[in-house]
Amino acid sequence: MAEFIRDLKRTNSCGELTAKDVGKEVVLFGWVHNRRDHGGAVFIDLRDRAGLTQVVFEADAGKEIHDLSQELRYEYCIGVRGKVVSRGGNVNPRLVTGEIEVHAAQLSIFNRSETPPFLIEDKIDTAEEKRLKYRYLDLRRAPLQQTLMKRSQMNALTRSTLNRLGFVELETPYMVKHTPGGARNFLVPSRLNPGKFYALAESPQLFKQLFMVAGFDRYFQIVKCFRDEDLRLDRQPEFTQIDVEMSFVTQDDVFTAVEELVTTLWQEVLGVSIPKPFPRMPFEQSMRQYGNDKPDLRFGMKHVDLTEILRRLDGGGVAMWKGVQGIVKAVKVPASANFSRTETDKLEEIAKGMGAKGLARAKVSENGEWTQSPMAKSITPEARAAINAACEAQPGDVLLFQFGKESMVHTVLANLRLFLGKKLGLIPEYGTRENNWKFLWVIDPPLFEYNEEEKHWVAAHHAFTRPHDESIQYLETDPGKVLCYRYDLVLNGFEIGGGSIRLHDPNVQQRVFKAMGIPEKEAEEKFGFLLQALRFGAPPHGGIALGMDRLAFLLTGAESLRDVIPFPKTQKGTDLMTDAPGDADPRQLRELHIASTYKPPE
RNA sequence: GGGGUGUUAGUUAAGCUGGUUAUAACGCCGGCCUGUCACGCCGGAGGCCACGGGUUCGAGUCCCGUACACCCCGCCA
Secondary structure, X not given: OOOEOOOEOOOXXXXXOXXXXXXXXXXXXXXXXXXXXXXXXXXXXEEEOOEEEEEEEEHHHOHHHHHHHOOOOOOOEEEEEEEEEEOXXXXXXXXXXXXXXXXEEEEEEEEOOOOOOOOOOOOOOOOHHHHHHOHHHHOOOHHHHHHHHHHHHHHHHHHHHHHHOOOEEOOOOOEEOOOOOOOOOOEEEOOOOOOOEEEEOOOOHHHHHXXXXXXXXXXXXXXXXXXXXXXXXXEOOEEEEEEEEEEOOOHHHHHHHHHHHHHXXXXXXXXXXXXXXXXXXXXXXXXXXXXXXXXXXXXXXXXXXXXXXXXXOHHHHOHHHOOOOOEEEEEEEOHHHOOOHHHHHHHHHHHHHOOOOOOEEEEEOOOOOEEOOOOOOOOOHHHHHHHHHHHOOOOXXXXXXXXXXXXXXXXXXXXXXXXXXXXXXXXXXXXXXXXXXXXXXXXXXXXXXXXXXXXXXXXXXXXXXXXXXXXXXXXOOOHHHOEEOEEEEXXXXXXXXXXXXXXXXXXXXXXXXXXXXXXXHHHHHHHHHHHHHHOOOOOOEEEEEEEHHXXXXXXXXXXXXXXXXXXXXXXXXXXOOOOEOOOOOHHHHHHHOOOOOOOOOO
């Protein structure tokens, strides 16, 4: 008899046979997804990455094969030769291959399987810890396979689209010199240069600018980046960017290219057409109305800034609002929410978790008066009317207030807004309805932000961003007023990309360093090669980096970034499958001239 | 660095104000079954209740600490 793999080649996947294939003899390879043993007939759902096909082993196929089929268990890897037969009236409408089944004439068990720690099912509620430990089994599950296959498609489309637009794919080093500022680098010791270290590149930022100096004009790369920062649902220590840089362009030219790429991805992978151009919002408006620079525009509930009103009315009779340092803002919970006491207490708990001291609230009654509020008695009618009007409050609405340091107020209310949006069901379920995809460019942020601890202005993003021409005059007199050509692409509350038009004018560059209190000499030490390169006829240029993992995460509706990365890290940056990071061999450390000063706690 | 949630068979969970032998479902093992597709029926095995202290006559349950996982703040130009 012919042997599998050597003589009998796979003829079909497990996801493609239908009624039109009835009568064919086929060879299928795959894993036992399920078995239903009826004694005289054994039914097997055979699985590969394309789908499931039912295979039947009947008693009259021969004792040997029938006996062997009764040994089959979950996740055995097998090969089957048999005939495609119509299921007649027993069609399974939930399977693509549900019209047919394969009546096995030959069976080979390639490999038996230990009892798997969890069943390979589409819907799984096993702890993620277990799934990560047995990642290769988790990756057998159809949803993860489909997600990763979509990601593969995204990679291919990115290359074809950017090639079509005239971009050149070029590579940059991962092992680079540490650059100051920005994310923490992972360090790599150099054996050949004792005491010296490489850094793993947090991004190809400086190198891609050098491609522009070199004249490549349009560069892109799908590239891994490394950042030694704390993890989040949407942050991994190693992640992938679609990195883009263009010469002789304005901000609008960059937007046009990115919109072409992103809409192509959504069109080809999801069949969703996203209107172009994407809307734009000034950074200032985003902070004012949403409290962060990545607003989720799928629902309203904008913040209302009451700072000016209360300054004019001297606190409006409320002691804690009188002469307040910072800002005062409110969010309105509509009357329809009809929150219980427990639910509003929960809101306060969330606010406190974000650094708030408390969460003052007021319920608006029919005549506009406030109830269930510590301010109800002290607030002046004039201030109350002004606040009600600013919030467009209707009877039954509940106003939530937050005051104090701007960053804290924004963090608290931005997170409350998101919580309320979810709680009130204002965010549509993942699907392909087009109104689910709220792309947005956040533009014109300030070039500098003031560092309270170090008492000087620092680059809000990086020191090579081009200021608006009409802003340059404030570089010396009022640095906080300088806006720049920096932009973030936001989708449904996630930052999926960011970039800028670069500063290629050495004179303005000098003034920027000066505003940040960086002496020329220090700038040369830190960024010497780039500054030097810019002096050799560097073209005006700009670019962007898109987070490929986040794009895939949002496009596929995954629950976490970990679901779009084959082998992700846990929140502490460990790999539960390989147990990385691990101890280093003492001999290896000696070669590197490295000793650890770490002492485990007693 | 900080806040929150969780940790009980292989897996997912229940286990109340502390009290005999810690339950269930799925999975696993054995048996029966020729039309199942969440197959069914009969029987069986399986536990350092995360770890370490403490309170108590008695702790899965109460207290303290630690570890791990997840979510968030800080951090991420």
